[in-house]
Amino acid sequence: METVTLTIKNQPELYLEADTIAPDAFAGKKAEEIADLPVYVGREQHRLGDFFEVSGKAGATPEETKIVVGGDLSRVKYIGMKMTGGEVVVNGNADMYVGAWMQGGKITVNGNVDAFAGTGMKGGELVINGNAGNYLGAAYRGDWRGMQGGKITVIGNAGSDIGTFMNGGEIVIGGDVDVHVATHAEGGKIVIKGNAKSRLGGQMVEGEIYVLGSIDLMMPGFVYREDVDVDMDGIKGRFALYEGDLGERHRKRKGQTIYAKLYQRIEA
Amino acid sequence: MAEYLIKNGFVFDPVLGIKGDRVDVAIKDGKIVETTALSSPKVIDAAGKTVMAGGVDIHAHVAGPKVNIGRNFRPEDKLFGYKARSGIERMQGGFSVPTTIRTGYNYARMGYTTVMEAAMPPLYARHTHEEMRDTPILDQGAYPVFGNNWFVLEYLKNHEIENAAAYIAWLLRATKGYAVKVVNPGGTEAWAWGLNCENVHDPVPYFDITPAQIIKGLIEANEYLGLPHSMHMHANNLGNPGNYTTTLDSFKLSEGIKPNSKFGRDQVMHHTHVQFHSYGGDSWANVESKAKEIMDYVNSHDNLTIDMGQVTLDETTTMTADGPFEHHLTELNHLKWANADVELETGSGVVPYVYSPSIKVCAIQWAIGLELALLAKDPMRVFMTTDHPNAGPFIRYPRIMKWLMSEEARKQQFDAFKHKDKVIDATNLANIDRELDLYEIAQMTRAGPAKSLGLAHMYGGLAPGLEADVAVFNFNPNEPYAPDDIEKAFGSAEHLFKAGVQVIQDREIVSNGNKRTLWVNAKVNENPQVMRDVKEKFLRYYTVTLNNYEVTGHYLPNPYVIEVDATE
Numbered sequence: 057m058e059t060v061t062l063t064i065k066n067q068p069e070l071y072l073e074a075d076t077i078a079p080d081a082f083a084g085k086k087a088e089e090i091a092d093l094p095v096y097v098g099r100e101q102h103r104l105g106d107f108f109e110v111s112g113k114a115g116a117t118p119e120e121t122k123i124v125v126g127g128d129l130s131r132v133k134y135i136g137m138k139m140t141g142g143e144v145v146v147n148g149n150a151d152m153y154v155g156a157w158m159q160g161g162k163i164t165v166n167g168n169v170d171a172f173a174g175t176g177m178k179g180g181e182l183v184i185n186g187n188a189g190n191y192l193g194a195a196y197r198g199d200w201r202g203m204q205g206g207k208i209t210v211i212g213n214a215g216s217d218i219g220t221f222m223n224g225g226e227i228v229i230g231g232d233v234d235v236h237v238a239t240h241a242e243g244g245k246i247v248i249k250g251n252a253k254s255r256l257g258g259q260m261v262e263g264e265i266y267v268l269g270s271i272d273l274m275m276p277g278f279v280y281r282e283d284v285d286v287d288m289d290g291i292k293g294r295f296a297l298y299e300g301d302l303g304e305r306h307r308k309r310k311g312q313t314i315y316a317k318l319y320q321r322i323e324a
Numbered sequence: 325m326a327e328y329l330i331k332n333g334f335v336f337d338p339v340l341g342i343k344g345d346r347v348d349v350a351i352k353d354g355k356i357v358e359t360t361a362l363s364s365p366k367v368i369d370a371a372g373k374t375v376m377a378g379g380v381d382i383h384a385h386v387a388g389p390k391v392n393i394g395r396n397f398r399p400e401d402k403l404f405g406y407k408a409r410s411g412i413e414r415m416q417g418g419f420s421v422p423t424t425i426r427t428g429y430n431y432a433r434m435g436y437t438t439v440m441e442a443a444m445p446p447l448y449a450r451h452t453h454e455e456m457r458d459t460p461i462l463d464q465g466a467y468p469v470f471g472n473n474w475f476v477l478e479y480l481k482n483h484e485i486e487n488a489a490a491y492i493a494w495l496l497r498a499t500k501g502y503a504v505k506v507v508n509p510g511g512t513e514a515w516a517w518g519l520n521c522e523n524v525h526d527p528v529p530y531f532d533i534t535p536a537q538i539i540k541g542l543i544e545a546n547e548y549l550g551l552p553h554s555m556h557m558h559a560n561n562l563g564n565p566g567n568y569t570t571t572l573d574s575f576k577l578s579e580g581i582k583p584n585s586k587f588g589r590d591q592v593m594h595h596t597h598v599q600f601h602s603y604g605g606d607s608w609a610n611v612e613s614k615a616k617e618i619m620d621y622v623n624s625h626d627n628l629t630i631d632m633g634q635v636t637l638d639e640t641t642t643m644t645a646d647g648p649f650e651h652h653l654t655e656l657n658h659l660k661w662a663n664a665d666v667e668l669e670t671g672s673g674v675v676p677y678v679y680s681p682s683i684k685v686c687a688i689q690w691a692i693g694l695e696l697a698l699l700a701k702d703p704m705r706v707f708m709t710t711d712h713p714n715a716g717p718f719i720r721y722p723r724i725m726k727w728l729m730s731e732e733a734r735k736q737q738f739d740a741f742k743h744k745d746k747v748i749d750a751t752n753l754a755n756i757d758r759e760l761d762l763y764e765i766a767q768m769t770r771a772g773p774a775k776s777l778g779l780a781h782m783y784g785g786l787a788p789g790l791e792a793d794v795a796v797f798n799f800n801p802n803e804p805y806a807p808d809d810i811e812k813a814f815g816s817a818e819h820l821f822k823a824g825v826q827v828i829q830d831r832e833i834v835s836n837g838n839k840r841t842l843w844v845n846a847k848v849n850e851n852p853q854v855m856r857d858v859k860e861k862f863l864r865y866y867t868v869t870l871n872n873y874e875v876t877g878h879y880l881p882n883p884y885v886i887e888v889d890a891t892e
Contacts, residue, residue, distance in 0.1 A: 198398055200659055
């Protein structure tokens with residue numbers, strides 16, 4: 057695997073839209089060619105090299121390409137957008153849409169990310185070693201296709217509206233989350249190791265939410281069924297199982313109505 | 325104005341009966357003229373290329389409140405689709421519900437120059453005209469909807485044709501409308517009561533009238549006025565398995581009625597997006613094509629024209645004044661839904677829809693649309709549409725041409741279906757080997773719709789005296805071509821002239837044209853009863869006053885009025 061190192065040298069006056077920072081765009085290119093890739097500030101087109109020091113070279117394919125981005129990236133959007141393979145390591149805080157619509161490969165962020173990370177994600181792995189913002193693994197505004205596959209791991213906390221319209225894949229949050237979890241979801245799994253606030257699973261049709269800590273307020277559309285033992289991916293204990301959202305349509309499988317499931321740990 | 329001479333192209337023109345011969349086309353003062361009338365023209369070399377009149381779209385939803393609801397509630401339709409301003413082109417966005425600017429440019433790129441907005445809620449006519457005004461290049465008109473209008477229901481209940489006609493004339497003038505549109509007659513009004521009208525004899529709640537009475541009454545009122553276009557019909561029971569019988573029942577209501585129009589049309593009913601109305605079976609599990617039964621009727625009744633409503637297998641946005649149908653659709657696909665009621669006049673709904681080649685029903689719908697066109701005996705009465713954006717975005721017209729012109733292209737599409745065999749069993753298309761030629765395509769996209777609209781004196785052909793709307797495509801019909809060459813060539817006109825102005829040159833948009841808004845001013849005898857009814861209903865029920873209703877002045881910066889005299 058070949059490595060390309062990008063180090064931010066000039067901060068954009070507004071925000072930099074840099075969906076070209078992805079193994080797919082870099083593959084087969086030398087440092088000078090990578091520096092020539094287009095990025096946008098508002099409606100102005102610039103070169104990636106106007107903002108970043110570029111060194112190293114890319115592999116022949118996205119899978120053989122690793123990108124290491126360094127510096128203060130809190131004004132850089134769309135890192136790793138739509139990537140299909142390879143690896144991106146972000147050493148710093150990044151702005152919105154990290155790994156949005158990604159299909160494969162791995163992104164590791166050694167810092168925090170802003171909203172919409174993993175929007176519409178289809179596959180691959182996104183690891184955030186800090187905190188995530190709102191709309192993690194959600195759908196784009198208006199769209200009904202949220203996260204559909206792959207895995208997002210956040211070591212710290214996450215904001216509100218995570219997993220909106222989620223249809224598949226897995227989100228694991230190490231810390232706490234804000235309101236609105238898995239709204240409108242029709243599949244997938246969300247694990248919250250810390251505490252949750254309220255409005256979990258609103259309009260949720262199918263899928264699973266696990267909360268290891270507290271929930272401030274349960275949705276009225278979720279009804280308690282029974283206590284169950286869970287032992288899965290290192291999560292162990294006795295959980296209260298709720299099903300919902302009773303206000304939504306639910307399909308049937310073998311005569312049984314399928315509900316979304318919300319597990320809250322009552323005993324480690 | 326500049327003179328142009330388009331030389332040596334292969335011309336296809338149903339008006340002059342030219343079938344691919346090399347003929348020169350001359351343009352002067354915005355009109356087609358004899359070549360001898362030119363003094364020092366700019367010469368366009370069209371050797372090896374196809375020349376046709378500008379395309380005429382008889383039915384598309386491109387302007388007005390429900391189109392804008394589609395734009396507003398589908399930000400995902402615009403995602404990654406924006407194009408920045410460049411040269412003369414303004415910024416463009418959107419796919420199935422594009423901005424007005426993109427609408428104008430994309431039609432022009434396909435060689436289209438006239439596009440009719442198929443459903444204008446009268447109360448929101450101002451909005452519709454604002455959007456048409458902002459759509460560059462194209463000449464446009466809009467059809468106000470009448471099939472669920474309280475005035476119409478009350479007059480036609482008592483078969484007061486003269487009053488209905490006077491009201492239609494008043495409303496066309498007030499809204500600057502072009503034709504009488506009917507959407508799910510009675511059904512949209514019934515929807516305000518949570519009901520629907522599923523066949524032509526299903527009574528409308530409260531009004532005690534049937535869809536059959538509304539349809540027949542509006543045809544008679546339309547002919548009483550002698551409007552340029554016939555009554556423009558979207559029948560009851562759209563999109564339901566087994567609905568072809570309702571469609572045939574609706575067709576039959578036109579029997580025995582002769583056209584009364586000085587504008588050269590032969591039909592008294594145009595039935596739109598017939599693909600959605602040609603289903604057999606009694607559930608989605610056994611839905612099948614009844615295109616043959618439908619076309620047997622159409623082929624043997626010349627007072628009827630239809631358009632296809634071809635499914636293009638895209639992700640799109642459905643929108644119609646057929647409110648109950650859109651509710652039915654959102655229950656089917658569980659995607660977001662917008663619904664609106666327009667006071668005394670109409671209603672509407674909007675739902676996104678994905679026509680997937682992996683879904684059997686979508687593939688059957690695709691086949692039915694093509695069957696309608698390929699079973700047509702008279703291409704002058706069967707027109708190409710997608711009911712944009714309902715069955716697909718209009719930008720797919722070149723792809724539909726490919727499917728109509730090439731059996732190989734249809735085979736390729738069949739092979740791409742997940743349920744190929746089931747689709748072949750439920751349809752007739754696989755047994756049809758007809759391939760349309762460019763002359764027939766010109767009939768279906770130019771001369772035919774222009775004639776049906778009563779606009780054959782302006783559009784649809786290349787005869788001297790017609791508007792100089794001329795498209796040149798990089799397509800040589802005399803050389804071998806692959807199916808995809810058709811789609812490529814007709815999706816990007818080499819040159820386009822609109823009313824004598826060159827708007828596309830070497831595939832670049834070079835002018836925003838001088839678009840006109842067409843409307844029909846029908847003069848009728850004074851009718852104090854209707855005027856009293858109008859005043860009274862505005863006072864009692866409308867949320868706006870008459871003064872805030874009429875479309876005037878700046879809404880139509882460049883109007884083109886078609887005068888009709890029905891005072892005799």
